[in-house]
Amino acid sequence: MLINLSDILSQDGKEMQVQATLEMDKFHTFDGDYEFAGKQPVELHLMNQGKKQLLVEAKTKLSIWIPCARCLEPVKTSFHIQCEYEIDMSQSEEDRIENLDENNFIKENSLDVEQLIYNEILVRWPMRVLCKDDCQGICSHCGKNLNKGTCNCETRELDPRMAAISDIFSKFKEV
Numbered sequence: 001m002l003i004n005l006s007d008i009l010s011q012d013g014k015e016m017q018v019q020a021t022l023e024m025d026k027f028h029t030f031d032g033d034y035e036f037a038g039k040q041p042v043e044l045h046l047m048n049q050g051k052k053q054l055l056v057e058a059k060t061k062l063s064i065w066i067p068c069a070r071c072l073e074p075v076k077t078s079f080h081i082q083c084e085y086e087i088d089m090s091q092s093e094e095d096r097i098e099n100l101d102e103n104n105f106i107k108e109n110s111l112d113v114e115q116l117i118y119n120e121i122l123v124r125w126p127m128r129v130l131c132k133d134d135c136q137g138i139c140s141h142c143g144k145n146l147n148k149g150t151c152n153c154e155t156r157e158l159d160p161r162m163a164a165i166s167d168i169f170s171k172f173k174e175v
Contacts, residue, residue, distance in 0.1 A: 004113040005046070005054065009089060012050040020113045021042055027064055029120060037063040037076045042113055052090040058083050058116055066129045070137035071145050075129050081120045 001020045006032060008014050020042045026033040038061075046058040065074040105116040136146035141153040143171045 001113045003044070003046075003113060005089075005106075005109045005111055005113055008046050008048050009052065009054065009109065014048045016046040017044070017048065022060075022062070022114065022117060024114055024118070027118070029122075029125075035065045037065050039063075042117060044111075044113070046111070049086070052088065054089050056085045056087060056111065056114075056116075058120070060117065062117075062121075064078045064121070066126070068131040068135060069128045070135040071131060071147055072138065073131050073145065073147075075131050077126060077129055079121055079124055081117065082122070083116075083120055 001023060003018055003020070010015050022036075022039050022042060024036075026035055040061045042058055042060040045055075047055040049055050061078065061080050063076050063078045066077045067073065068075050089106075105112045105119065131147075136144055139151045139153050144149050144151040
């Protein structure tokens, strides 16, 4: 959703409250798309602080289904976003982007709410998500979720340094 900032920038001290709905259905990252489990409208407070200084405050709550790092079961991950930016609108768009790398949500005289929230989710994206602290993960041989029961796979792990000797013994068993 784009919000036109021309009106608010025309008068010093002018404020605007906007409630915007997120139109994105999925959260796109370099490693895949993630479904939203829930989204609340974004509450925006915009204020012209004078001398083309714009204050942007945004607040929302949303949740995304992220797979568990061990068992790959989807985990509902909540994001409570509350951010505040002071933007110098007297600078050129290139200068604003150069000075504040993440401010790619202001284009000319428009505020891109989707891009603002996308950036905030990306910054808050967890390094690792687990469905529970003691998640057993999946079997490395058959792929069964070990939280739902054990599998019949060989669980004995050999020391990789002994692999050459193991190969020699297995050749003698064949003869």
